[in-house]
Amino acid sequence: MGHNPHRLQVVQRAFTLSVDVHRMADHCQESMARLSPGMRNQLLRAVNSIALNLAEGAGHQSPAKTAAFCNTAIGSCNEVELQLRLARALDIIAADYDPLVEEVIEVRRMTFGFRKHILAKPPRP
Template sequence: MQGFRSLHVWHKAHEFVLSAYRVTAVFPREEQFALTTQIRRAATSIPANVAEGCGRGSDADFARFLQMAIGSANEVEYHLLLARDLNFISRSEHQSLSRQLIEVRRMLISLTQTLRTASFEPRATSYSKPLARS
């Protein structure tokens, strides 16, 4: 299995984390251990799960970690919506982050589907060849 740093989805997810850290840096101080931490934790979980899953031994394991990354993307999507509604981030910041997140989630879903399809394709084996008719 290839290293996680060679995956385009990991790079996009990492860029999203950096953006999330930038916007949460100016959240109100009283949110430091609440919404700020929740957004950062959920955002960081996305590329972290990609990296961890990439190091697993099978496509099925990797797909399972990608599913967790998708779950974290859904979680952070809600937290960003809440931050926008509380006026911690502007509508334009929210739109920018949402665009990044949607792109990452689409890539995760696509990679998950590819891995699951590959897991169910029959493997070529000597006993899978049709028998010669006499």
């Protein structure tokens, strides 16, 4: 049974996270380009991947396929978290953006929960 991605809180949170990271990256574009060329592009691709994989996975009828998309989203959460921590360590972003790391962790936690929920449902005949 597929899910409407617009009704899933995890998709909504991932979408908002993506918007927030885009805004942060726009604000820090010059320092990112100077200290870590390519970081901005990779960070934006990874953060977009979270919401996009969750939305795509939600539409699948197969719990296994949905779980596979959740796994990809979890991997992207890991990547975004590490990139944000690296940007902070390099002073590319200020402490003002530390809540973004916490939000990535929360979206990842929610994604684990969604995957667990999907896989716990008995298959339909």
